[in-house]
Amino acid sequence: MQSISSYINPNTRGLTSNYKNTAIKDKEAYNGVMSQHLLNPVEDLVQALKTPIKLAKSASLSRQNNSVNIAEGQSIRVNGGHVLTVTTHGVEVSGGDNPYDTESYVKAQRMADALASMLRNAGGTMTTVAHSKEEYARYIEGITDVMSYLGIDTSKDFTVNGMRYSKNKDGWYESEANSDAQAAYEQLKANNRTYQFADEKTKKQIAYIRDYYLQTVPESVKAAWQETLEETSFNPFQTDAVSTLTQLSVEQDFLTGGDDNIFGETKESCLAAIDKILERIENPLAAVTEERAAYLQQEKEFYTVLASKIGE
Structure with missing residues (x-):
């Protein structure tokens, strides 16, 4: 006997055996x-x-x-x-x-x-x-x-x-x-916008994304990044905001056909990447909302502190 699959019809919230009915109108x-x-x-x-x-x-x-x-x-x-x-x-x-x-x-x-x-x-x-x-x-x-x-x-x-x-x-x-x-979710989001008050899952997520972008940089840059996280308590990879680093990485990947390594392998290349990030923060490609502007201001502080630590 052939079993019948059940799907949810989001337009009626009923079960349907016809997959075509799952299209959202x-x-x-x-x-x-x-x-x-x-x-x-x-x-x-x-x-x-x-x-x-x-x-x-x-x-x-x-x-x-x-x-x-x-x-x-x-x-x-x-x-x-x-x-x-x-x-x-x-x-x-x-x-x-x-x-x-x-x-x-x-x-x-x-x-x-x-x-x-x-x-x-x-x-x-x-x-x-x-x-x-x-x-x-x-x-x-x-x-x-x-x-x-x-x-x-x-x-x-x-x-x-x-x-x-x-x-x-x-x-x-x-x-x-x-x-x-x-209310709990909004509080969690507020906490996870920071590094100090973020939950462990969010901190692991920050570490995972950080390691992806910093995989080729010197150890001193990785240490400077961690110090900046703790000093500014800003989460640069918030789930409800697209980071400027991610935007530039995607753009570079598209232009080069696969190279999304923004930071490179030296202190100098890292500082050059931060300059690009700060320049984009100051000159966004599109109009920004009040919430986005607040995020960009925090990003600017984060990368400004990071650049000073790398240059020490």
Whole structure:
């Protein structure tokens, strides 16, 4: 028997056996959301959808606390006589007063999909609930509608299966766990912009990239680089910024057909490379953002100190 592969359809967040359905229809919005709002863009969505949802042991509702516990087998009557039934593998739609009312069914299905994503998120089996602005809009609409049928007011903080949700600055429902994780992630990024407060993984990454660029330089230059790292506490290879060294290395590689060795083998060649880096920092090829300008200023300080140490 031939096994059938499962793929994630990022446009519907459903499983599909047709690989063609995995094409992203909203690439611009997808890229924007992925880079700005998702903590874990490489989440295994197929695995998340196959993992049973962690539901409440029993159903309950507290309008005073604006909270609801949703359990397996719970039925929610929504628009047009449709019924949403909660299972550990998703939310099913059944019923309907008019089988020809496609619009009513689509609305009920949207609520079912959104509720399933929220329940997976609340239970910790799904980190992200959308991959594009369009998908977030459908999710928000679905959650707003289904929560109103449950008697939950989404205009203020509300709790689903023990997880508190609130609207963030973009108007999207964000879980308390996600808010905490986002804050921790932002703090980690801030720490990893430095050398002194970077975690061990980041320090190993800095060392790995440094060794690649400095593989042919004198030992005295390597020592000067390490001293500069510790003195300036600046991480020249931040994950959210392209270093000027990398830009020049790529340009040289292209021009020479494979030689990306910027620093060469002598102190003099290293100082000449630093001059190129500083010149590019002062004269970038394109307009820079305020955040990029701050990074370039730190780069300038780093390479200025490095040059002084090499020249000693």
